[in-house]
Amino acid sequence: MHEFSLMTGVLDAVEISARENNASKITEVKLVIGAMSEVLEEAMDFAFEALSPGTLAEGARLTMTKVSPKSRCLACGEEFEHDRLHFACPRCDSLATQLIAGKEMYIESMEIET
Amino acid sequence: MEVKLKKPILDLNNRLAQENRELMAARGIFVLDLLASPGAGKTSLILATIEALRSNYRIAVIEGDIASDVDAVKIKEAGIPAIQINTGGACHLESAMIARALEALDLDNLDLIIIENVGNLVCPTDFDLGEDAKAMILSVPEGHDKPLKYPGVFQVAQAVILNKVDTLASFNFDEGAFKESVAQLNPHAVLFPLSALTHEGVVAWAQWLSQRIEEKKSCNS
Numbered sequence: 523m524h525e526f527s528l529m530t531g532v533l534d535a536v537e538i539s540a541r542e543n544n545a546s547k548i549t550e551v552k553l554v555i556g557a558m559s560e561v562l563e564e565a566m567d568f569a570f571e572a573l574s575p576g577t578l579a580e581g582a583r584l585t586m587t588k589v590s591p592k593s594r595c596l597a598c599g600e601e602f603e604h605d606r607l608h609f610a611c612p613r614c615d616s617l618a619t620q621l622i623a624g625k626e627m628y629i630e631s632m633e634i635e636t
Numbered sequence: 637m638e639v640k641l642k643k644p645i646l647d648l649n650n651r652l653a654q655e656n657r658e659l660m661a662a663r664g665i666f667v668l669d670l671l672a673s674p675g676a677g678k679t680s681l682i683l684a685t686i687e688a689l690r691s692n693y694r695i696a697v698i699e700g701d702i703a704s705d706v707d708a709v710k711i712k713e714a715g716i717p718a719i720q721i722n723t724g725g726a727c728h729l730e731s732a733m734i735a736r737a738l739e740a741l742d743l744d745n746l747d748l749i750i751i752e753n754v755g756n757l758v759c760p761t762d763f764d765l766g767e768d769a770k771a772m773i774l775s776v777p778e779g780h781d782k783p784l785k786y787p788g789v790f791q792v793a794q795a796v797i798l799n800k801v802d803t804l805a806s807f808n809f810d811e812g813a814f815k816e817s818v819a820q821l822n823p824h825a826v827l828f829p830l831s832a833l834t835h836e837g838v839v840a841w842a843q844w845l846s847q848r849i850e851e852k853k854s855c856n857s
Contacts, residue, residue, distance in 0.1 A: 524762065536641070
């Protein structure tokens, strides 16, 4: 349940940015979460519901875009999508691959009312 | 109105981790973040590692636990400086906690800091503490299928330690299947089967760590 720590960071960041933009209210918070992170969407929803009351994001919609894991083969250069458990290159079977997407954890944007 | 942020959720944690990393780089101290589930043998392995390395290196330990100081007491009884962090319920350590612990250590007289993270195979993996390497321990009684259930922690670990190999005969643990799944999840990880209790295999682990400590020191000199 490290999602409470993560959501505290999200709410602090959107609150600061909303005030800089003279927002009266945040109506939507959009996050991008890689499938290779240890973030559970349900736990993020729960943390948002628990922590947002009393902030500018109270009542806002939380949306999370999931990014599928993607790797590049260091042997043949192939770029391929895969699941959380299998990284071998589908073209040359090499295990020397590098993750290029799937670890994302960032706040993409928010919708505000001024 | 839409406001673009493009900001890492762990922005603050990552920035403080980078500060920790720079502080340690300036002093040539190697920092190891040790992850495992409760009871896998983190403290026992730290004590065995201290015994193997204390004649060559100056060591300190940062103990992360939800509550209590029993682990830090054990380390201090071995004559090694230990700082206890109580997370008060949090399931992982964060870089700000490490920054505070570093303030309490004599950084001019250290070569190695071992951070014992909170016993958990999930939450600590996403948090950069400013360490040089994360290592993880799986113990034989936990079962050989754990890499498939907790892939994240096996993927962030530079070293994977299989502890309690002295109990292999008592458990239905398929070492071949375990090695295969670790190799598939993280081909770069170095695997150390050992027993912190009997010290079997501890030498190989200590040698790997010594090499990393030397690399860090030479970067600084």
